Amino acid sequence: MKVVGLIVEYNPLHNGHRYHFEQAMALTGADACVIVMSGHFLQRGEPALVNKWARTRMALEMGVDLVFELPYVYSTQQAEIFAYGGVSLLNQLPFVSHLCFGSESGKLEELQAVARILATEPESFKQALTAKMKEGHSYPAAYGHALASLLRGSSSDVDAEMIKQPNNILGIHYLMALNKLQSRIQPLTIKRYKAHYHQESMTDAQIASATSIRKALLETPVPDWEAIRPYVPAYTLEILREEYEAGRGLISWENYYPYLVHTLVSQPASHLRRMYEMEEGIEHRFKTYILTSRSAKQLIQQVKTKRYTWNRIQRMMVHILTQCAKQDIQALELHQGPAYLRLLGYSAKGRELLNRYKKELKLPLIAAIRQDHPPMLDWDLKAAQIYSLGYRSDVRPNEWKRELSQPPLSTSDDASSFSGN
Amino acid sequence: MKVVGLIVEYNPLHNGHRYHFEQAMALTGADACVIVMSGHFLQRGEPALVNKWARTRMALEMGVDLVFELPYVYSTQQAEIFAYGGVSLLNQLPFVSHLCFGSESGKLEELQAVARILATEPESFKQALTAKMKEGHSYPAAYGHALASLLRGSSSDVDAEMIKQPNNILGIHYLMALNKLQSRIQPLTIKRYKAHYHQESMTDAQIASATSIRKALLETPVPDWEAIRPYVPAYTLEILREEYEAGRGLISWENYYPYLVHTLVSQPASHLRRMYEMEEGIEHRFKTYILTSRSAKQLIQQVKTKRYTWNRIQRMMVHILTQCAKQDIQALELHQGPAYLRLLGYSAKGRELLNRYKKELKLPLIAAIRQDHPPMLDWDLKAAQIYSLGYRSDVRPNEWKRELSQPPLSTSDDASSFSGN
Numbered sequence: 001m002k003v004v005g006l007i008v009e010y011n012p013l014h015n016g017h018r019y020h021f022e023q024a025m026a027l028t029g030a031d032a033c034v035i036v037m038s039g040h041f042l043q044r045g046e047p048a049l050v051n052k053w054a055r056t057r058m059a060l061e062m063g064v065d066l067v068f069e070l071p072y073v074y075s076t077q078q079a080e081i082f083a084y085g086g087v088s089l090l091n092q093l094p095f096v097s098h099l100c101f102g103s104e105s106g107k108l109e110e111l112q113a114v115a116r117i118l119a120t121e122p123e124s125f126k127q128a129l130t131a132k133m134k135e136g137h138s139y140p141a142a143y144g145h146a147l148a149s150l151l152r153g154s155s156s157d158v159d160a161e162m163i164k165q166p167n168n169i170l171g172i173h174y175l176m177a178l179n180k181l182q183s184r185i186q187p188l189t190i191k192r193y194k195a196h197y198h199q200e201s202m203t204d205a206q207i208a209s210a211t212s213i214r215k216a217l218l219e220t221p222v223p224d225w226e227a228i229r230p231y232v233p234a235y236t237l238e239i240l241r242e243e244y245e246a247g248r249g250l251i252s253w254e255n256y257y258p259y260l261v262h263t264l265v266s267q268p269a270s271h272l273r274r275m276y277e278m279e280e281g282i283e284h285r286f287k288t289y290i291l292t293s294r295s296a297k298q299l300i301q302q303v304k305t306k307r308y309t310w311n312r313i314q315r316m317m318v319h320i321l322t323q324c325a326k327q328d329i330q331a332l333e334l335h336q337g338p339a340y341l342r343l344l345g346y347s348a349k350g351r352e353l354l355n356r357y358k359k360e361l362k363l364p365l366i367a368a369i370r371q372d373h374p375p376m377l378d379w380d381l382k383a384a385q386i387y388s389l390g391y392r393s394d395v396r397p398n399e400w401k402r403e404l405s406q407p408p409l410s411t412s413d414d415a416s417s418f419s420g421n
Numbered sequence: 422m423k424v425v426g427l428i429v430e431y432n433p434l435h436n437g438h439r440y441h442f443e444q445a446m447a448l449t450g451a452d453a454c455v456i457v458m459s460g461h462f463l464q465r466g467e468p469a470l471v472n473k474w475a476r477t478r479m480a481l482e483m484g485v486d487l488v489f490e491l492p493y494v495y496s497t498q499q500a501e502i503f504a505y506g507g508v509s510l511l512n513q514l515p516f517v518s519h520l521c522f523g524s525e526s527g528k529l530e531e532l533q534a535v536a537r538i539l540a541t542e543p544e545s546f547k548q549a550l551t552a553k554m555k556e557g558h559s560y561p562a563a564y565g566h567a568l569a570s571l572l573r574g575s576s577s578d579v580d581a582e583m584i585k586q587p588n589n590i591l592g593i594h595y596l597m598a599l600n601k602l603q604s605r606i607q608p609l610t611i612k613r614y615k616a617h618y619h620q621e622s623m624t625d626a627q628i629a630s631a632t633s634i635r636k637a638l639l640e641t642p643v644p645d646w647e648a649i650r651p652y653v654p655a656y657t658l659e660i661l662r663e664e665y666e667a668g669r670g671l672i673s674w675e676n677y678y679p680y681l682v683h684t685l686v687s688q689p690a691s692h693l694r695r696m697y698e699m700e701e702g703i704e705h706r707f708k709t710y711i712l713t714s715r716s717a718k719q720l721i722q723q724v725k726t727k728r729y730t731w732n733r734i735q736r737m738m739v740h741i742l743t744q745c746a747k748q749d750i751q752a753l754e755l756h757q758g759p760a761y762l763r764l765l766g767y768s769a770k771g772r773e774l775l776n777r778y779k780k781e782l783k784l785p786l787i788a789a790i791r792q793d794h795p796p797m798l799d800w801d802l803k804a805a806q807i808y809s810l811g812y813r814s815d816v817r818p819n820e821w822k823r824e825l826s827q828p829p830l831s832t833s834d835d836a837s838s839f840s841g842n
Contacts, residue, residue, distance in 0.1 A: 258810065261817075262680045263687075265806045266744040291806075291821055323687040385686045385712075389679065396682075400712055 003353070004030040004098040005185065007070070007086035007174070009038045011048050011214070012240060013058040014232045016192070016207045021062055023190045024100035032065040032349050034096055036086045038075035039380055040387035041322075043082050045314025047251045047387060049214055050243040051399075053409060056345040060411045061235040065350035067408075068093075069342040072379040073332055076318045078139070079166075081334060083173030084180070088337030091183045094360045095353055099187050101174050104165040106191025111168060113158050115175035117150060125150045138309045140169070167192055181337075206230060218252050247392030248399065253296035253314070255390030256321055260299070263320055264290040276319040276329050282308060286320070322386055324379065332376050339374040342366045345409040369404050424774070425451035425519040426606065428491070428507035428595070430459045432469050432635070433661060434479040435653045437613070437628045442483055444611045445521035453486040453770050455517055457507045459496035460801055461808035462743075464503050466735025468672045468808060470635055471664040472820075474827060477766040481832045482656040486771035487514075488829075490763040493800040494753055497739045499560070500587075502755060504594030505601070509758030512604045515781045516774055520608045522595050525586040527612025532589060534579050536596035538571060546571045559730045561590075588613055602758075627651060639673045668813030669820065674717035674735070676811030677742055681720070684741055685711040697740040697750050703729060707741070743807055745800065753797050760795040763787045766830040790825050 004024050010017060025033060037059065039052045048055065056067045074085025090096045105111055118125070128149050132142030148160035162168055171189055178187055208231040216227040223244060229237060243249045264272070264286050272283035282303065289302035300313050308316075318324075332339075341363050346354065358365070366373065369381065384403035388396045425445050431438060446454060458480065460473045469476065477488045495506025511517045526532055539546070549570050553563030569581035583589055592610055599608055629652040637648040644665060650658060664670045685693070685707050693704035703724065710723035721734050729737075739745075753760075762784050767775065779786070787794065790802070805824035809817045 258814070259680065259683045262683070262742075262807065262810055265803065265810075266684075266742065268744070271744075292818065294818060321683075321687065323689070323692075382686065386683065389683055389686075393679070397713065397715060 001032075001095065002028055002030040002097045003032045003034055003065075003093075003095045004028045004100050005090040005093070005096040006033065006035045006064075006100060007083070007090070008035050008059075009042050009048070009210075010055045010058055011038075011042060011046075011210050012050065012055065012232065013062060013236050014208065014210060014213055016209070018062055018233055019207065020100075020102050020190055020192075021064070024098075024188075025063075027188060027190070028098045028100065030098060032095075032353060033063065034066040034068070034090065034093060034350075035059055035064050036068050036070045036089045037344070038070045039072060040383045041072060041076045041318045043075065043077065043079070044311045045076060045316070045318050046253060047256065047318075047390060049217065049251055050240060050249045051384075051387060052344060053402075053406060054239050054243050054248070056409050057239050058233075058236050060345050060347060060409060061239075062233065063347075064345075065347045066093075066343070066353065067345040069344050069380060071338050071340075071342070071376055072322070072383040073324075073329060073334060073376060074338065076315050078312075078315075079169050079173045080176075083170055084177045085334070085338055087174055087177035087183065087185075088181060089341065091178075091181050091185060092337070092341060092361065092363050094357050096185055099174060099178065099185050101167070101171050101187070101189055102192045103167045103171040103189045104192055105162050105168050105171070106189060108187065108189050110158055110162065111171050111189060112175055112187075114147070114151065114163055115172050115179065118147070118172065119176055119179055122150070124153070133307075136306050138307050138312065140309060143169075214252075217250050223250055247395040248388075249391070251387070251390045253300075253317070256386075257296040257299070259321060259389060260296065260317060261290055263323075272320065274325045274327070275316065276324045276326050277312065277316045278319070278326075282316070286316075322379070322382055328379075338363070339376040340364045340366050342377065342380065343408040345411075347411045351410070367408050422453075422516065423449055423451040423518045424453045424455055424486075424514075424516045425449045425521050426511040426514070426517040427454065427456045427485075427521060428504070428511070429456050429480075430463050430469070430631075431476045431479055432459075432463060432467075432631050433471065433653065434476065434483060434657050435629065435631060435634055437630070439483055439654055440628065441521075441523050441611055441613075442485070445519075445609075446484075448609060448611070449519045449521065451519060453516075453774060454484065455487040455489070455511065455514060455771075456480055456485050457489050457491045457510045458765065459491045460493060461804045462493060462497045462739045464496060464498065464500070465732045466497060466737070466739050467674060468677065468739075468811060470638065470672055471661060471670045472805075472808060473765060474823075474830060475660050475664050475669070477830050478660050479654075479657050481766050481768060481830060482660075483654065484768075485766075486768045487764070487774065488766035489514075490765050490801060492759050492761075492763070492797055493743070493804045494745075494750060494755060494797060495759065497736050499733075499736075500590050500594045501597075504591055505598045506755070506759055508595055508598035508604070508606075509602060510762065512599075512602050512606060513758070513762060513782065513784050514778070516778050517606055520595060520599065520606050522588070522592050522608070522610055523613045524588045524592040524610045525613055526583050526589050526592070527610060529608065529610050531579055531583065532592050532610060533596055533608075535568070535572065535584055536593050536600065539568070539593065540597055540600055543571070545574070554728075557727050559728050559733065561730060564590075635673075638671050644671055668816040669809075670812070672808070672811045674721075674738070677807075678717040678720070680742060680810060681717065681738060682711055684744075693741065695746045695748070696737065697745045697747050698733065698737045699740070699747075703737070707737075743800070743803055749800075759784070760797040761785045761787050763798065763801065764829040766832075768832045772831070788829050 006024060040048055042048055059067050068089060070086055074082055090099060125146055128146035129142055132145045144164045147163050151158050151160050175187055178185060213228050213231055217223040269283045269287055272278060285303045289299055293299035293302055300310060303313050304310055381403060385400050388399040391399060461469055463469055480488050489510060491507055495503055511520060546567055549567035550563055553566045565585045568584050572579050572581050596608055599606055634649050634652055638644040690704045690708055693699060706724045710720055714720035714723055721731060724734050725731055802824055806821055809820040812820060
């Protein structure tokens with residue numbers, strides 16, 4: 001049996017994701033699809049437009065069979081750790097045979113070549129990386145530069161520009177994680193269809209980037225549903241509208257701006273410095289600019305430097321919001337991979353799969369939250385509590401209860417409940 | 422020359438305060454009146470209804486000549502420290518000859534007798550206090566019990582019930598502070614007119630408690646201005662309305678409830694435990710009940726125990742909100758008294774007084790905020806920043822600038838600006 005794994009955010013699920021899903025199923029000839037999905041806070045340091053349950057519903061509607069949550073401590077991370085978390089989780093599922101990811105390149109061999117070179121991280125690469133960082137480049141930029149010069153020096157004929165594109169970088173890290181874990185999972189990549197990740201305007205007839213979709217929804221006082229209709233499946237539109245009408249979104253950084261103000265004003269720099277990813281006195285920039293900023297967007301623009309990218313600043317902000325300290329992350333030993341399999345949703349087929357392989361799972365399968373859960377899960381619970389501060393205030397307390405009591409969602413074709421816990 | 426000092430909150434300034442002011446002037450035959458007023462957070466652990474500048478205006482309209490701010494680190498404190506802060510500040514002003522305070526008793530000798538007994542704090546008193554605390558009584562209740570038994574055992578004929586009333590307790594602490602400082606200031610007390618401090622309904626024709634006035638203003642969707650008109654001077658009403666219309670109030674704990682939720686959810690118990698006045702694991706009660714509460718009021722009701730009074734819980738909440746830790750307070754050595762004289766407002770007479778005595782002042786007179794201000798003042802600035810989070814969001818950033826740039830307010834009879842700094 002073949003089962004394909006995807007590592008996703010679905011923020012929100014759009015036609016490009018559906019295209020990728022269908023291609024992944026077709027190319028692998030898989031019988032089922034498992035996804036590892038970020039929860040409430042995402043890789044680029046942003047809160048999700050709608051909560052993880054709503055996004056799980058979208059995934060199930062599309063035809064995904066199992067939805068697992070990528071723990072908070074991996075989901076809001078630079079590409080390397082994010083990729084390692086996602087791949088490690090898939091690797092813990094004995095039935096996953098393939099990993100299929102989108103890339104700008106679309107050529108697995110090309111990405112593999114880079115991954116192999118990087119796996120050894122030659123001394124020349126480390127030196128070039130350090131040198132570029134010292135010049136004041138951001139980590140991603142320095143990484144790109146160092147890698148490009150490494151590739152130019154190598155015998156490979158890889159296009160050095162290729163590794164500057166975000167999905168290629170993620171893909172390379174997926175491949176490196178598979179190597180590191182000596183995983184049985186076979187990788188394959190699909191060339192991303194048209195829209196670029198960062199593209200902000202909608203240009204194609206059916207495919208638009210998630211960024212441009214979020215922009216259409218967030219930048220008007222009331223979401224412009226009609227503007228996104230051509231680019232998302234009908235169920236995405238319906239679920240987004242339901243969430244919006246229920247007061248649970250649509251969420252952006254602006255929903256948390258007042259909390260950032262309070263936190264940055266009330267906490268001394270010495271405390272902020274302890275937060276994860278906070279480095280080199282940037283806490284002082286936060287404390288200075290929070291006093292003059294009027295929005296989260298403005299704050300980021302002001303705090304940003306050449307060295308610290310927009311995404312990096314946003315990730316710092318997430319950790320400030322959740323009060324996630326360096327020592328908290330250290331204590332969780334991320335190199336060991338996720339400590340549990342938090343099931344968010346399943347189809348009938350997914351349930352069968354899990355029941356069949358239940359005894360082979362080495363990590364606890366979490367379908368209901370128990371008192372004695374792994375400490376890593378505390379961060380997902382906290383992230384859910386804090387995420388719900390972005391909701392309409394009357395809705396918030398219910399959502400907190402939900403995080404503790406919500407059983408995994410199932411598709412309508414499966415009336416029986418899951419017996420996994 | 423005689424100058425009478427008052428220690429006040431004016432939250433808001435009402436007819437009872439005016440009565441006290443007029444009596445204080447008449448009884449002492451004073452030429453001028455100086456007040457020490459709490460800033461944004463008050464003794465009972467509440468945010469002020471309107472900011473300190475608005476309340477300074479009320480005081481100046483009434484006829485007060487100098488308004489100094491009681492620093493945050495004294496204003497949100499149990500009676501003993503609050504009183505010590507206020508009296509110490511007055512004692513630093515060489516021209517203050519009298520301190521006049523309201524009390525339920527109205528008899529200075531009676532209060533002096535108790536203050537003298539307490540000044541020595543006999544062993545029997547300490548033992549009784551500890552015993553009562555161990556029985557689970559709150560500190561104020563235990564203090565009252567211990568004092569009552571001490572008085573019964575003493576030769577004095579003081580009514581033991583008397584010392585349970587809040588203004589008598591404050592008064593006793595003013596007297597103790599004067600003794601401790603060996604102050605030249607002469608105390609006198611005025612029997613409080615009718616309304617009790619905690620009284621919630623308006624019963625008298627002209628005097629109502631500040632509590633009942635706040636209640637009338639806060640417990641309807643729109644403030645019930647007409648309900649309070651008989652009980653406050655015209656300028657109080659006018660200033661309150663101005664602040665309300667400008668989006669700077671009226672403020673209650675509910676304005677800060679979302680920030681409490683975020684702070685209590687995001688911070689680990691180990692961090693909350695470090696906050697000032699937080700003791701004996703009550704941080705866990707906060708963390709538990711914040712998840713089910715829907716308002717600040719409900720939170721307090723749920724966290725409250727026999728031992729920890731409503732006011733004590735509220736003070737803890739203030740320190741959680743400002744992130745004021747035990748070690749922060751310790752570092753400021755409160756037993757040395759306020760470290761500066763922050764001038765909020767003055768009349769022509771007040772300005773003359775200050776200019777005449779400027780050279781005799783031992784503490785820095787602060788009329789404008791400079792970079793090299795005393796560390797204790799940082800807490801007033803922070804309190805102002807955090808207080809403004811309760812404002813309409815478009816008004817907030819201006820108010821922050823104001824705290825740093827606002828010169829002391831002056832009455833209209835004084836066009837020249839103050840040259841104190």
